[in-house]
């Protein structure tokens with residue numbers, strides 16, 4: 001049966017799944033807060049990594065993550081045809097809003113099991129369903145109603161002339177930021193683009209369910225195939241730390257090409273800091289090595305501000321946000 005939604009959050013197919021995921025959310029909370037506070041002093045100790053306490057903490061974190069994904073995937077995969085039919089129906093229901101080319105080839109760098117999600121963003125037709133429930137656990141209840149995506153959308157500044165008619169959400173995943181942007185700028189045409197076809201198919205279904213009129217495209221941030229100068233604002237929410245370093249300048253040049261003069265770029269992502277404090281360094285290393293985040297250390301160590309300016313944009317702000325992520329904004333001043 002369809003168990004409906006709590007606000008914008010879908011219930012899992014069975015009550016038992018929601019109970020299991022609630023347990024996993026509590027366990028993650030316990031690991032990241034209570035247990036992490038206990039191992040914190042060890043993160044300052046060069047020998048700490050080999051201690052039983054840290055090794056146990058890593059095992060618990062990794063197992064919690066693996067079991068969360070597996071539970072959701074098993075449940076959805078057990079009725080694969082039903083959910084695929086749901087995605088097909090959403091495409092028919094609102095044609096012209098989802099754009100993809102069946103011949104598109106996903107680059108190998110994007111086909112990893114990022115965050116240990118089986119099949120990652122691209123290799124399982126139901127990845128969007130799995131991602132939605134899995135990230136509900138990851139965000140530990142702080143994004144059940146897309147609160148974080150609304151916060152991120154609130155950081156997007158219109159160009160100085162106030163005209164904002166086209167917005168692009170690059171690396172949109174399941175479109176939570178895309179729908180939040182549309183709700184913030186109802187007059188604008190908002191497009192979400194992602195390399196994961198299952199992600200944009202689910203994003204489209206979700207937007208149809210919510211009755212929010214947005215576009216989704218399957219494509220590459222580094223080569224969007226969209227017209228030059230066609231966007232007033234572009235958002236990249238936690239995209240850059242998930243792409244290989246060689247693509248940072250390529251994506252930034254593509255963003256420069258896509259923005260019209262005066263157009264704005266908003267990036268919300270990990271802070272760039274070569275001299276992270278020991279606990280943050282520990283987290284970064286853990287996430288990279290044990291949670292399949294291979295590209296994030298290079299992003300954190302990069303001179304991202306310098307790369308933005310080298311792409312021809314002028315940085316207007318760099319600073320913290322209410323979460324651990326940082327906000328960088330820039331504007332296209334010259335053609």
Ligand SMILES: C[S@@+](CC[C@H](N)C(=O)[O-])C[C@H]1O[C@@H](n2cnc3c(N)ncnc32)[C@H](O)[C@@H]1O
Nearest residue numbers: 121171172173177194195196219220221237238
């Ligand atoms: C951490 S998720 C981003 C989260 C998303 N912005 C949100 O609001 O939840 C990173 C996303 O970037 C996408 N991605 C990675 N490399 C990409 C690329 N080269 N072009 C487009 N999307 C990409 C992934 O498929 C994934 O959905």
